[in-house]
Amino acid sequence: MSQDNAVSQLLDSRLVMVTGKGGTGKTTYAGALAVLAARKGLRTCLCEVDVQRPSLTSVFRVEPKFTPVRIQPDLDFANLSWDEALHAYIESVVPSRRVTNLILSNPVVGRFLDFTPGSREMVVLSAIGALVERYDLVVVDMPASGHAFSLLDITRSALGLFRSGPVRQRATELKGLLADARTRLVFVALPEEMVVNETVETVQKMRNFGLLARDPVVFLNRATLPSLTDAERALLGRLWEAPLDATQREFVLAGRWEDALEQATAHSQTHLAAQLGFGPVLVPPAAPGGTPKDIVEGVAVTLGRAVGLTRREVAWS
């Protein structure tokens, strides 16, 4: 899929959930996509899911709360903590506030919910569902791919576990939300074998479990395509074989690393396309030493070009 198509399709969705193996930059992409949506005039909510230390705080200079806070024009930011999501959830399924408090103040109930299989996932998913009702687009910074799978798969488990009652009904609704064509999953990957394999495995597993209404979008982060000619690579190889002093070695090694990264990008691109049936969207690496805000802004600017937004329109201070 071309970058233009991918980004504009994502901005056409109601719910975009961003996941990936740890360390790939999924939080960065969630932030960048939310910024782009807001710049396009969509009422957008960006959320992190039950994190103790929200990682986008330094990017937007706001500590997110369960109730979304406005951080930029058309852009709100929330942290769906489990405790507050639980409160909101119980409120939404029991008739009166007094009864909600009665339930939640009972110590046994606390433990019961703390341990009941999937109760965390259910209430968090439910909170996401509630936000989707209120915004044009909700962008979720999901847990890393393994945990993201259990979060999405929870509707299936809940339908197995709860044979009647409002939880079952809610699980059915959430299953509908996940199966909606305007719900899209985004995977952020790196041109590294382990990351690419985990991406392929998670996508295939989600497909097998019927969790994907449409193909997800895969961003291959820090991607640089091969740029050396065969002759250049041959010379680099001969230099590497030659006796090198420390300084010379450093230069040759720098070149070899860049070439290896480029080859890895090409290989990852081919492998993802072959295994998934669609190709990744390539995004070049950020300049080293940038702050988290610089990095999110950089990705937003790059992806923004695909939907006709200029750097000036995307950047924020």
Place this chain on the structure above:
Amino acid sequence: MELIDLDAWLDRTRLVVCVGSGGVGKTTTSASIGLYAARRGRRVMVLTIDPARRLANSLGLQQFGNNEHRVDLSVLPDAQGELWAMMLDSRSTFDALIARVAPTPAARDRILDNHVYRHMADTFAGSQDYMATEKLFDIVTSGKYDLVVLDTPPVKNALDFLESPGRLVNFLDERVLKWFLEPAQRGGLAARLMQGTSTLVYKLLGYVFGDDFLEDLSSFFRDFQGLYDGFVERHDKVVRLFSSEQTSFVTVCAPTESSLDVAIFFQDELQKRQLPRGGVVVNQVHRCAGDAHDARAVLGKLAGTVRGDLPDQTVASVLARLGMAHKRLHAITEAEQAMTARLRVAAAGGGFYQEVERQEADVHDLAALTRVGQRIFRPASPL
């Protein structure tokens, strides 16, 4: 500044717990430490969770599930000890745990068949973390190994895996069990007043979660009743094991803002919980000593000699490229050093500090693991 002898640290340690965020080479670090110790003559078990397939293959782990698997070290003739590895399968660990603490075979079968248990074992948050500690305890106390290296799951909420046994124990707390099992059988005035609330809450739970579920849950509790003491005892032992003098936590990270943030957080948490901090390993570090060198001056002559039949044009373009690549490498190195300096200030007093350079290729065989191990065990500076 006096350097820390990591060989001595390793020799007095019986359990190494590697913690850190995902994607920073935690499994590689765990395996490298294990292999290094085995070469020094220790009997080592590396307990890992879902490692990269090729690394698993290099350790001979394919479909071994919960089996202890001995890694063939015959290609390393100087290796005097043994290296064992095991890949965690949380479901079978949980089943084995139930089998061990259940009073009778019939009770065991009832639990294993219970609707709630079947879902819980598969899906409840943190079950994998809990099972890691459960299996670990088994392995450490088996007496078969004199060093165990635990590669922890990349948990989102830091040291959750240490608390999961506590959560299970809390859940099985007798008061909770009684509340579910005997909602209507309480005496005394206070209890009867409470009972009004409890009955209502129970009813409401039934309304929210469905009566069927509460029934499933009650029978689950009934079967679990006798297991409480067993869990509490094991939990206490696991906690003691983690805070023992022979245990050492190693925080693994990569030189990126987010990974270093997590590492600083882990070091803080370990200190707060008074858990023994071994030190920090920063993987995937770039190094570039030189600055402002001209690729033509450094390599021009050499490139001319080795170029052979390759055209002049190629020599010029490769030199230009190497100049740019070197400049970029230099910029990366400087940015990383600024970031790791921040870690070293924030984690001061937290054990050793070791950097491992980025490897030229993916680490997935014994030779590469040996190289990484040798890097880790150089004398390290203190934090």
